[in-house]
Amino acid sequence: MALLEICDLDVHYGAIHALKGVTLSVEAGQIVTLIGGNGAGKTTTLRAISGLLTPSAGQITFDGKRIDGRPPHELVRLGLAHAPEGRGVFANLTVDENLDLGAYTRKDAAGVAADRDKVLRLFPRLRERLLQPAGTLSGGEQQMLAIGRALLARPRLLLLDEPSLGLAPQVVRTIFDIIREINAAGTTILLVEQNAHMALRVAHMGYVLEVGRIVMADRASVLAASDDVRKAYLGGH
Amino acid sequence: MLGARAAALRPGYGFVLSRAVGPFGAFLALAFVMQLVVVPWAGPFYEKLLMDIGINCLLAVSLNLVNGFTGQFSIGHAGFMAVGGYVAGAVTYYGSFVLWGSPAVHGGFLGGGDLLFLAGCLVGGLFSAGAGYLVGLPSLRLRGDYLAIVTLGFGEILRVLLQQTNDVIFVPAQIEAATPWQMATALGGALGFSGIPFYTTVFWVFVMLGLLLIVAFRLKESSExxxxxxxxxxxxxxxxxxxDTTRYKVRAFVLAAFFAGIAGALFAHETGTTLNPRELGFQKSFDIVIMVVLGGMGSISGALVAAVLLTVLPEFLREFADWRLVIYALSLIIMMRFxxxxxxxxxxxxxxxxxxxxASPAGRGAS
Structure with missing residues (x-):
């Protein structure tokens, strides 16, 4: 059984039907990406998984347990961490304090210290800025902080919402290299991206979401080669 | 650094001693010095001013836990103050009658009366914390303006309820015959609860303030x-x-309400004040909000400075009493502008x- 299984998921925002029967699964150890245009429902899917939204129908199963409708603070303890869209760093708190909050649910001080060290090795820029308010970091550094902070919860599944948003191409490349590194170290990742090109390069599996429906699902390399995807999301060449 | 961090997560006795017990001892000493040296030297006017300052500091720093730390907007803090004040007042007033047959101040420093007063403060604080829980639980799912309206409503409902209470019973024979419920509803109504013994001293005010400051500062450094x-x-x-954001919002509310209740209890037992529903209405809540905003949302020392300033200033602007609120409002507008x-x-x-x-310009690299 896959680590995460979503079956016939429906989400409504009032009268708006945002997700219509989304079904997808994430195998342990993989990077799975969810691509699609603006308003396709990518962020909504992530928020439903992490408990920030309550689905109106369907099931979400994580590690064999039903998790739909459960509040986010319980899910973090189960091993699900979410780096929200727009990064969502705590701007007035220092980088150090942001990282501490990432480990909020953990009680093993030694393990947290070791993981902090790992995160700071992964993102050396953060070490240089430990005592700086997170709001004074550059966009790329804030994204690194958001990912690092989520990693400190020691998740089994990391949900990343548009890590490339608003970043220079050079920085996007760095971030994606690190995403691959995190995955190689054993963390399963569900990656939501508009930058389909980069996302399909690092992912094992891909799903294409269009106005609330999954329209394609395949190995990432197959999707990257598919004419439909190339036309719609990869600039058509 | 890693070792220090791990130690901070599991505080040892030395850590607790240096961060909580030690500072509290220092506050205790400071409170003694204030009471025994400063007060006799400065005279009754400044004694009252010092108590007012301390009580306002308690109110501002505790409200700061909600408005500053947690970013919620409560404008009903005086309501919690009223709960604490009335409960503590009832405990010492009727308690004194039951124990000693008269509401007069009983015993010296740390004597029977003082202990009864301390118990009153604690019970008042607990009642207020309970009120904070009751108000907080349903309303903290609300945000911003909506929460503000609910807290405002709470304060107003409380004020009206207090105005409906019966006259204070002051005849010993009647008190002997009264049931606890009759005592609890005889809080003076619109005229105010008069006759509460004056137990509040500079010492007690600063002990309580010390307690709150330690809680607030420790909180700011802790993961909680x-x-x-x-x-x-x-x-x-x-x-x-x-x-669990809802739970933490309720916690902040309860903690703030507890200390507001203690501030109310100190206020109720202060010389020269009458516990009166109108005194603890919207205007008072608003004064406390102003202190927090003026000091800076989330700054404990800011709340302290603002509370001191806004207590001392009106005292020395007494001759221009009519203009007091104009100056208040004006200073806030100027503040918000600059x-x-x-x-x-x-x-x-x-x-x-x-x-x-x-934080040098070079450190703020662009993405």
């Missing part, structure tokens, strides 16, 4: 407190970190001169 701050910074991200984050923003006074490392 950072959970409060994270809600102010970004509620969704806080949820995503695994923080320093919208308050005197110290979210930082403490001593952090203003310490430059955050790497």
């Amino acid at each position: 407190g950072r959970a409060f701050l994270s809600i102010r910074e970004n509620e969704i991200a806080a949820e995503a970190m695994g923080i 320093r919208p984050q308050g005197l110290f923003g979210i930082r403490e006074i001593w952090e203003l001169w310490r430059k955050p490392p790497g």
